[in-house]
Amino acid sequence: MSKTLFEKIWDSHIVVEENGRSLLYVDRHLVHEVTSPQAFDGLRLNGRTVRRTDLTFATMDHNVPTSDRSLPIIDQTSSTQIKALERNCKEFGITLFDIHSPNQGIVHVIGPELGITLPGTTIVCGDSHTSTHGAFGALAFGIGTSDVEHVLATQCIMMEKPKTFEININGKRKNPHAVTAKDIILSIIRKIGTSGGTGTVIEYRGETISELTMEQRMTICNMSIEAGARAGLIAPDEKTYQYLQGRKYAPKNYDEYVSLWRETLKTDSGARFDKSFTLSAENIAPQVSWGTNPAMTTDVTGVVPFPDEYGKGNSEEEKGAEKALQYMNLKAGMAITDITIDRVFIGSCTNSRLEDLMEAAKVVKGKKVSSRVRAMVVPGSQLVKKNAEEIGLDKIFKDAGFEWRESGCSMCLGMNPDILASGERCASTSNRNFEGRQGTGGRTHLVSPVMAAAAAIHGHFVDVRELDLN
Amino acid sequence: MKGSVIKYERDNIDTDVILPGPYLKIHDYAELATHAMEGLDKDFHKRVKPGDFIVAGRNFGCGSSREHAPIALSYSGIKAVLALSFARIFYRNAVDGAFLLPIEIDEGAYKDISDTDLLEVDISTNEIKNLTKNKIYKMKPFPELIGKIIEAGGLFNYKP
Numbered sequence: 001m002s003k004t005l006f007e008k009i010w011d012s013h014i015v016v017e018e019n020g021r022s023l024l025y026v027d028r029h030l031v032h033e034v035t036s037p038q039a040f041d042g043l044r045l046n047g048r049t050v051r052r053t054d055l056t057f058a059t060m061d062h063n064v065p066t067s068d069r070s071l072p073i074i075d076q077t078s079s080t081q082i083k084a085l086e087r088n089c090k091e092f093g094i095t096l097f098d099i100h101s102p103n104q105g106i107v108h109v110i111g112p113e114l115g116i117t118l119p120g121t122t123i124v125c126g127d128s129h130t131s132t133h134g135a136f137g138a139l140a141f142g143i144g145t146s147d148v149e150h151v152l153a154t155q156c157i158m159m160e161k162p163k164t165f166e167i168n169i170n171g172k173r174k175n176p177h178a179v180t181a182k183d184i185i186l187s188i189i190r191k192i193g194t195s196g197g198t199g200t201v202i203e204y205r206g207e208t209i210s211e212l213t214m215e216q217r218m219t220i221c222n223m224s225i226e227a228g229a230r231a232g233l234i235a236p237d238e239k240t241y242q243y244l245q246g247r248k249y250a251p252k253n254y255d256e257y258v259s260l261w262r263e264t265l266k267t268d269s270g271a272r273f274d275k276s277f278t279l280s281a282e283n284i285a286p287q288v289s290w291g292t293n294p295a296m297t298t299d300v301t302g303v304v305p306f307p308d309e310y311g312k313g314n315s316e317e318e319k320g321a322e323k324a325l326q327y328m329n330l331k332a333g334m335a336i337t338d339i340t341i342d343r344v345f346i347g348s349c350t351n352s353r354l355e356d357l358m359e360a361a362k363v364v365k366g367k368k369v370s371s372r373v374r375a376m377v378v379p380g381s382q383l384v385k386k387n388a389e390e391i392g393l394d395k396i397f398k399d400a401g402f403e404w405r406e407s408g409c410s411m412c413l414g415m416n417p418d419i420l421a422s423g424e425r426c427a428s429t430s431n432r433n434f435e436g437r438q439g440t441g442g443r444t445h446l447v448s449p450v451m452a453a454a455a456a457i458h459g460h461f462v463d464v465r466e467l468d469l470n
Numbered sequence: 471m472k473g474s475v476i477k478y479e480r481d482n483i484d485t486d487v488i489l490p491g492p493y494l495k496i497h498d499y500a501e502l503a504t505h506a507m508e509g510l511d512k513d514f515h516k517r518v519k520p521g522d523f524i525v526a527g528r529n530f531g532c533g534s535s536r537e538h539a540p541i542a543l544s545y546s547g548i549k550a551v552l553a554l555s556f557a558r559i560f561y562r563n564a565v566d567g568a569f570l571l572p573i574e575i576d577e578g579a580y581k582d583i584s585d586t587d588l589l590e591v592d593i594s595t596n597e598i599k600n601l602t603k604n605k606i607y608k609m610k611p612f613p614e615l616i617g618k619i620i621e622a623g624g625l626f627n628y629k630p
Contacts (some may be wrong), residue, residue, distance in 0.1 A: 142535040143535060162516060197480075228532065230558055320481055415494055419492075
């Protein structure tokens with residue numbers, strides 16, 4: 001019988017299955033400081049151990065300061081949480097990339113970077129953006145702390161089988177440096193909505209996806225959760241195998257694995273999906289979110305929508321848009337390019353990899369950040385930071401007036417000192433524009449790294465298709 | 471279960487407003503509860519009483535995987551959230567830790583139930599009685615696995 005890629009990975013990981021309930025084996029478990037402390041406490045309380053310490057990897061990313069790491073952490077509660085992870089990893093025998101490790105970084109950046117993320121595997125992490133790893137053809141789920149404890153103790157997860165959803169993206173983008181993977185995924189969420197993927201695992205397919213680099217594919221899969229999907233998947237190909245080759249934790253007999261992956265990890269022709277959506281990439285414009293969820297997004301050439309137009313007769317949607325405009329302090333009908341910006345954040349598990357920084361640097365090189373803007377770059381990992389510095393990106397950003405910081409989740413979720421003040425407006429390469437996400441009263445506009453960089457220079461949004469990015 | 475309604479006529483109530491990021495460093499559940507819903511309703515913790523229900527629109531609990539969100543609601547006294555739909559991770563977190571019941575209701579019930587209405591929820595019959603309005607609504611039955619985890623009192627007590 002023809003099977004989808006999702007079904008193949010799912011079926012090969014079933015430990016027990018009955019009446020649609022499945023106990024799945026977990027190949028890799030990534031752990032961070034915020035969603036794990038209660039799970040470790042639970043293990044301790046019940047006298048349990050970690051079943052597969054060799055398949056469990058930890059780092060601290062959510063609340064770590066992105067300032068000088070040789071200094072002590074001022075926030076005592078952050079410090080306590082970071083120390084708890086150190087203690088827990090030591091006690092239970094788990095590999096930890098601590099705050100001083102050259103491999104520290106956002107968990108979804110370091111997984112692939114270290115070759116922990118592999119095609120055909122199941123991956124879980126107590127973080128919703130675990131969907132990122134799907135870019136490698138891994139079935140990767142975000143879970144909560146109770147499930148983290150369950151996986152630590154049993155290396156298994158109890159789930160109901162999700163439905164399948166194919167999203168086909170075809171056509172060539174006219175300017176792939178200006179219209180990025182971020183614009184593709186924002187366009188998709190804008191069309192299918194924040195619950196368009198609920199209950200499904202999305203497989204992204206089509207020629208546009210094949211053309212994307214691995215880092216761009218990660219941006220796509222990363223935001224699957226913003227459409228409500230359980231996971232996002234892209235079938236692995238030669239780019240995937242090349243990316244992972246020689247990585248620290250990639251298997252030693254790598255060629256044998258690649259042969260197996262080549263043979264098995266694709267959706268069979270004739271396999272059926274429960275749901276389907278198709279998008280042409282040809283006419284996608286750079287995207288800017290104007291509201292308080294990622295579906296409230298429009299073209300940079302567009303205007304802030306009128307709530308009744310946005311709602312299209314749905315009174316809940318209309319009310320939602322009204323509340324969003326009020327929170328965002330925007331007037332309907334105003335041009336997106338007239339929105340002025342106070343802050344710029346280039347970072348997060350969505351857009352903080354080397355390519356993101358290289359693309360943003362093209363916009364920034366030789367220019368100055370607008371006097372009204374405070375702008376920061378937070379590389380996704382220490383390795384990204386090091387590689388960027390080796391090619392001089394830090395200098396380009398710093399010369400322009402950007403802050404060049406240490407790696408972590410930072411201003412994406414406002415758990416560390418990098419937050420917006422109330423009323424501040426930020427062009428952000430992160431994934432959520434929820435109310436207060438980047439700081440109480442803060443206003444977030446989701447954009448690509450090139451769009452964020454251009455907003456930093458100009459002090460307002462600009463259509464990056466008009467810039468020379470080649 | 472009997473309790474009164476705190477209604478938010480909104481879709482997409484996300485975990486960042488249910489329990490804002492800065493409080494994810496708090497480990498004491500009672501203290502977490504004092505910040506529940508703070509991103510949306512600063513007076514929630516003053517208003518909520520043990521046994522209360524939240525009624526909300528579509529995609530409740532979207533966003534982050536933080537279990538702190540259902541924990542904060544649970545320790546505030548919320549016994550169940552009645553919504554048009556839920557985001558998956560929040561839904562599982564609520565059930566796995568036995569923090570609260572995520573109950574799906576239909577448009578009719580959602581529109582009919584008002585703030586401060588007194589409800590009686592019976593998950594054995596999938597019935598919601600509105601004692602204030604003297605009406606009965608049907609809730610969507612829990613999927614089999616979810617029903618069994620709820621019955622067991624959480625994931626760790628569940629024996630397949």
